[in-house]
Amino acid sequence: MSNNILNFSMNRSTNVEKINAADLRSVCRLRDSLTDAEVTIEVKMPDMEISAISGHFRHAYLEEVKDLDERLQKVIGVRVGSGMLKIIRGLLGEEENLEQLVYMVEECCHGVILMLTKKVLLKAPDDEAGRVAFYSKMVKKSIRLYDRCAAFAKGTPLVAELEAENVGGEA
Amino acid sequence: MLEFMRNKVVNVARLDEKTLSVHGILDDSIYSLEINFKVNISDLVCSAVEGRWLRWTTPECPRALTFLEEAEGFCLKAGIDEKIHKTVGRRACRHFANLFVECAYAVRETVKMLKWQAALKEDCELTFKLFMLNGGAAVAGSSVVTGKQKASSGPVTGGSEVVRQTPVRRAVSTASAGRVPAPGDFVIDLHLHTSPASPCASDSVDAMIEEAKRVSLHGVCLSDHNYVWSAEAVQALREKHDFPVFRVNEIVTEQGDMLVFGFYEDIQGIIKLSELKKQVAAVGGFIVAAHPFRGFLTFGADDVGLTSEKAMVREMFKWVDGVETLNGKVTATENGLALEVANGLGLPATGGSDAHDISTVGLFATAFEQVINDEEELLAALKEGKYRPVTFR
Structure with a gap:
């Protein structure tokens, strides 16, 4: 039974970069045995507000999200910070084919928080x-x-x- | 230029007929860590959880490894994430919890595929998609759950699973936090949570009221999250404790949490602040922006260069009637920024402990210049503006 061949493999990568002197872009990419998805947010500083968002989602059996772009726009204006998770989940919805995208929006936000945390830790x-x-x-x-x-x-x-x-x- | 990168890799292999072997790696600009464990394919229960640090921050981070064993026996079905955050995250490390959540997801997806592969032996033309659409997910302990199922399998608030915040007084100096009450003030804690109305709270409404009496507050407002106490229930509490108890609804908007007075609609989910304002204004209610600058664990608004001038133009402040400038769950800097904004915009300021257990009831409060007997008087007083936030405890 143990042939050492993987049954499932997953890679999730989140990257944060500056897009100008202050504002940030955070991208979360997921590739696993069943899913290919990506979410990009732009965050306006210092308010830390989500100012732009886009994404795509392909899955082995889940249907594509209809009006995905329109759905994602609901989080524009949400501030990255304490309490954001319940707001993002509440705004985007809880359908099964949205679960990963909601999680990836959160991961993008966590990336921004960790980037700022890194600056503090460097001291x-x-x-x-x-x-x-x-x-x-x-x-x-x-x-x-x-x-x-x-x-x-x-x-x-x-x-x-x-x-x-x-x-x-x-x- | 890249400022931060986090990579997570999770691999699942079949150890034997009944068991999966899971290996997760989290490697980012700050941390590097690994998790290994086993899972029963039949019931998704995990065992032999082991972790390893490669890079960490504080000198005490290595202690986290000891607490990973608390995940032993977790059933990794959908809905487990919050329990992972509350146990692994709180007792060990939130980054191990983050990776563990990824591993749980990978396990569920793997088991779906294994069930399909087993079904293929009977029907070699069965596609994965068709298998799942025909209910394979239910067999495979899938992520297909209804909202109701989620509620029952989500955060565990009873028994030994409750993660209590250890009582500690806030390290905020009176000088930086605000004025103390004057003789004759009528002091109300306008912001506190009770269990079970607020899932995040850990002490009962009776315990919170008794503590408010013990510390000599004159009244409390029950501000449970998106939970409307009935007038009858609050009246019963007043009589039972012989103590002024009022209602305020802490409502989640896309702009953050709002304390809403004189408005008793049961708002569920997220409402736009502009829409909330319309509804509240229609019944003559009053909205206070709760902890408007609540920040992060390791950095605050000041660290990202947010000034009161920049903050004043936030849309939120167009719709609120007041600002909570003393909140027991935020830092002195964040409370200070809220006060600067309130003063700059000419908005009245309130104070509240935001207590979720008895240890911080009355830490901050609002001192009114007159006695408040009922909710009508409270609302009228809020609109009149004759009050101020105070450090009470």
């Missing part, structure tokens, strides 16, 4: 003590990071300062 010092101080300061500045993943979990070194200043004070 982290190289030495261990400096990095601990950098990320401790980050969680103090953005409380939403607290207890949101293993690195910033309750009781761990990077949140020790925050907990000492706040939770300890409340006890």
